[in-house]
Amino acid sequence: MLDNFIAPYESTATQRLKDAGFVTLGKTNLDEFAMGSSTETSYYGATRNPWNTDAVPGGSSGGSAVAVAAGMAPAALGTDTGGSIRQPAAFCGITGLKPTYGRVSRWGMVAFGSSLDQGGPMTQTAEDAAMIMNTIAGFDPRDSTSMDQPTVDYTATLDQPLNGLKIGLPKEYFGEALDDGIRQAIMEAVKQFESLGATVKEISLPRTELSIPAYYIIAPAEASTNLSRFDGVKFGYRCDNPTDLMDMYTRTRSEGFGAEVKRRIMVGTYALSAGYYDAYYRKAQQLRRLIKQDFQAALADVDVIMGPATPSTAWNIGEKTQDPVAMYMEDIYTLSVNLAGLPGMSIPCGFKDGMPVGLQVIGNYFDEARLLNIGHQFQRATDWHSRKPNV
Numbered sequence: 387m388l389d390n391f392i393a394p395y396e397s398t399a400t401q402r403l404k405d406a407g408f409v410t411l412g413k414t415n416l417d418e419f420a421m422g423s424s425t426e427t428s429y430y431g432a433t434r435n436p437w438n439t440d441a442v443p444g445g446s447s448g449g450s451a452v453a454v455a456a457g458m459a460p461a462a463l464g465t466d467t468g469g470s471i472r473q474p475a476a477f478c479g480i481t482g483l484k485p486t487y488g489r490v491s492r493w494g495m496v497a498f499g500s501s502l503d504q505g506g507p508m509t510q511t512a513e514d515a516a517m518i519m520n521t522i523a524g525f526d527p528r529d530s531t532s533m534d535q536p537t538v539d540y541t542a543t544l545d546q547p548l549n550g551l552k553i554g555l556p557k558e559y560f561g562e563a564l565d566d567g568i569r570q571a572i573m574e575a576v577k578q579f580e581s582l583g584a585t586v587k588e589i590s591l592p593r594t595e596l597s598i599p600a601y602y603i604i605a606p607a608e609a610s611t612n613l614s615r616f617d618g619v620k621f622g623y624r625c626d627n628p629t630d631l632m633d634m635y636t637r638t639r640s641e642g643f644g645a646e647v648k649r650r651i652m653v654g655t656y657a658l659s660a661g662y663y664d665a666y667y668r669k670a671q672q673l674r675r676l677i678k679q680d681f682q683a684a685l686a687d688v689d690v691i692m693g694p695a696t697p698s699t700a701w702n703i704g705e706k707t708q709d710p711v712a713m714y715m716e717d718i719y720t721l722s723v724n725l726a727g728l729p730g731m732s733i734p735c736g737f738k739d740g741m742p743v744g745l746q747v748i749g750n751y752f753d754e755a756r757l758l759n760i761g762h763q764f765q766r767a768t769d770w771h772s773r774k775p776n777v
Contacts, residue, residue: 387418387419387616387622387623387642387643388496388616388622388623389429389623390622390623391621391622393494395494396494397491397493397494397495398491398493398494398522398526398528398529399463399490399491399494399495399505399522400463400494401494402521402522402524403463403518403521403522406521408521411453411458411459413449414447414449414450414452414453414462415428415430415431415433415448415449415452416428416445416446416447416448416449416450417445417446417448417470417646418643418644418646418647419496419498419609419613419647420445420446420447420465420467420470420496420498420503421446421498421609421646421647421650422445422446422646422713423444423445423446423469423470423473423713423714423716423717424442424443424444424445424448424701424703424706424707424713425442425443425444425445425446425448425449425474426442426445426703426704426707427445427644427645427646427647429644432703433448433449433452434452434703435452435455435477435478435700435741436452436455436456436478436775436777437455437478437479437700437740437741437742437775438700438740438741440702440703441477441700441701441702441703441741442477442700442701442702442703443455443474443477443478443700444473444474444475444476444477444478444696444700445470445473445474446464446465446467446470446474447462447464447465447466447470447471447474447482447508448474448477448478450462450463450464450474450508451464451474451475451477451478451480451482451508452474452478454478454480454508454509454510455478455479455480455774455775456775456777457774457777460509460510460514461507461508461509461510461514461515461518462507462508462509463505463506463507463508463518463522464482464505464506464507464508465495465498465503465504465505465506466482466484466503466504466505466506466720466724466730467498467499467502467503467504467605467724468499468502468601468605468717468720468721468724469484469695469717469719469720469721469723469724471483471484471506471508471732472484472695472720472723472730472731472732472744472746473695473696473716473717473720473732473744474508475508475695475732475733475744476695476696476732476734476742476743476744476746477696477699477700477741477742477744478700478742479734479742479744479770479771479773479775480508480509480510480734480771481508481509481510481511481512481514481515481731481732481733481734481761481765481771482506482507482508482509482515482731482732482744483506483507483508483512483515483519483729483730483731483754483757483758484504484506484723484724484729484730484731485504485505485506485519485523485729485754486504486533486727486728486729486751486752486753486754487501487502487504487531487533487724487727487728488504488531488532488533488535488727489504489523489533489535489729489752489754490504490505490506490519490522490523491505491522491524491525491526491528491529491532492504492505492529492531492532493526493528493529493532497608497612498605498608498609498612499604499605499608499609499612500531500608500612501531501604501608502601502604502605502608502724502725504724505522506519507519507522510771510772511761511762511765511771512544512731512733512757512758512759512760512761512762512764512765513541513544513758513762513765515540515731515758515761516540516541516544516755516758516762517540517541519540519754519758520537520539520540520541523537523540523754524537533752535752538755540754540755540758542755543755543756543758543759544758544759544762544763545759545762546759546763547582547583547763548579548582548583548584548759548760548763549582549583549584550583550584550585551579551582551583551584551585551689551690551760552584552585552587552687552688552689552690553576553579553584553585553586553587553688553689553690553691553692554586554587554588554589554684554685554687554688554690554691554692555576555586555587555588555589555691555692555693556588556589556590556591556594556684556691556693557588557589557590558590558591558592558594558595559591559594559693559694559719560572560693560694563697563715563718564694564697565697565698565699565738567699567738567739567743568694568696568697568698568699568738568743569694570736571735571736571737571738571743571745572692572693572694572735572736572743572745574735574736575692575735575736575745575764575768576692578764578767578768579692579760579764581767582763582764582767587687587688589684589687589688589691590680590684591677591680591681591684591691591722592680593673593676593677593680593722594718594719594722595718596673596676596677597673597677597718597721597722597725598714598715598717598718598721599670599673600670600673600674600677600721600725601670601717601721601722601724601725602653602714603653603654603657603666603667603669603670604667604670604671604674604725605650605654606650606651606653606654606657607654607657607658607667607670608654609647609650609651609654610650610651610652610653610654610655610658611654611658613643613647613651616638616639616642616643617634617635617638617639618634618635618638618639618642619634622642623638623641623642624638625637625638625641625642646710649710657670674725674726677722677725677726678725678726678727681722681726681728681748685749685750689749689756690747690748690749690753690756690757690760691747691748691749692745692746692747692748693719693745693746693748694719694743694744694745694746695719695720695732695744695745695746696716696719696720696744697715697716697718697719698716699738699739699741699742699743700741700742719746720746723748727751728748728749728750728751729748729749729750729751729752729753729754729757730746730747730748730749730757731746731747731748731749731757731758731761732744732745732746732747733745733747733761733764733765733770733771734770734771734773735764735768735770736770737770742770745764747760747761
């Protein structure tokens with residue numbers, strides 16, 4: 387749909403990087419309109435995981451993750467609507483941070499789910515992510531969702547010890563859906579944090595499983611609205627020789643959108659339609675509020691929440707393309723963070739059958755500095771982040 391589109395302006399995040407002296411190497415591949423968990427829905431074809439080129443890199447920001455993991459770039463930007471920074475970071479063995487909703491400007495980002503989308507850094511280390519955050523974070527008056535809240539120096543607290551850090555482990559994150567190899571790697575990482583002075587307790591996020599149905603109503607509903615602008619009139623793809631306006635709309639959207647994007651537009655339009663709005667969309671928003679309350683209750687008792695970023699390691703290309711629901715289930719540990727608007731980070735913490743495992747750390751609102759401090763201290767004590775694929 388946007389193959390021939392050249393943006394007439396720079397996004398706030400990339401402009402701030404340019405102003406700071408960063409050099410942009412190019413664009414990276416992603417799932418079409420960020421809709422997917424494997425970078426297989428891209429119009430340009432699938433991206434391959436550098437740890438195993440038969441495997442997916444995760445998505446939607448799979449190209450950014452691969453660029454960093456394969457050493458093609460020291461850092462990249464990704465967008466996270468339901469885990470699309472953290473999940474590919476976990477699959478590719480790098481550090482990925484989804485900031486608090488509104489912490490990084492969305493100006494210039496192609497909107498998918500406007501109440502969920504958030505840009506953030508994908509890097510080798512938490513220290514690198516902190517430096518990127520120092521550049522891209524902050525209020526932007528051009529973005530109505532940007533939070534007018536002062537930023538901090540994210541590198542200033544990286545070296546603080548973790549003595550007294552209270553970590554919560556949600557029992558819902560360690561159920562039958564979690565691969566045993568990932569469970570073992572996560573628990574080894576938790577032991578490492580205990581050796582660094584942290585204390586650990588079990589907590590509960592009882593509505594974790596409800597995050598998937600809630601997300602896959604809210605996100606498609608917002609997508610169906612946001613993607614209505616792609617109709618062949620002003621920019622992007624337009625079908626050849628339309629007979630009239632309706633023919634142009636219909637054929638442009640039929641030819642320009644891929645299968646997954648069409649699926650989500652149809653789901654979202656249905657959920658917003660008369661007679662179904664209250665039954666689906668309103669109910670999903672009520673669930674969203676309850677999920678947020680679960681996090682608030684948990685974070686009143688602990689400093690951060692830890693668990694797996696994904697229930698499995700990267701699967702093979704083509705393995706789940708015919709079963710979209712199975713792919714949606716892979717986002718169970720990341721979706722709720724976006725629904726609540728909280729910051730979350732994935733850092734490499736081990737391997738399972740030669741493939742990277744990611745540890746997810748979830749913090750309170752605008753607590754990115756603490757997450758980066760935790761990631762940095764873990765990476766000073768371990769070498770998982772420094773291991774490289776043979777590419």
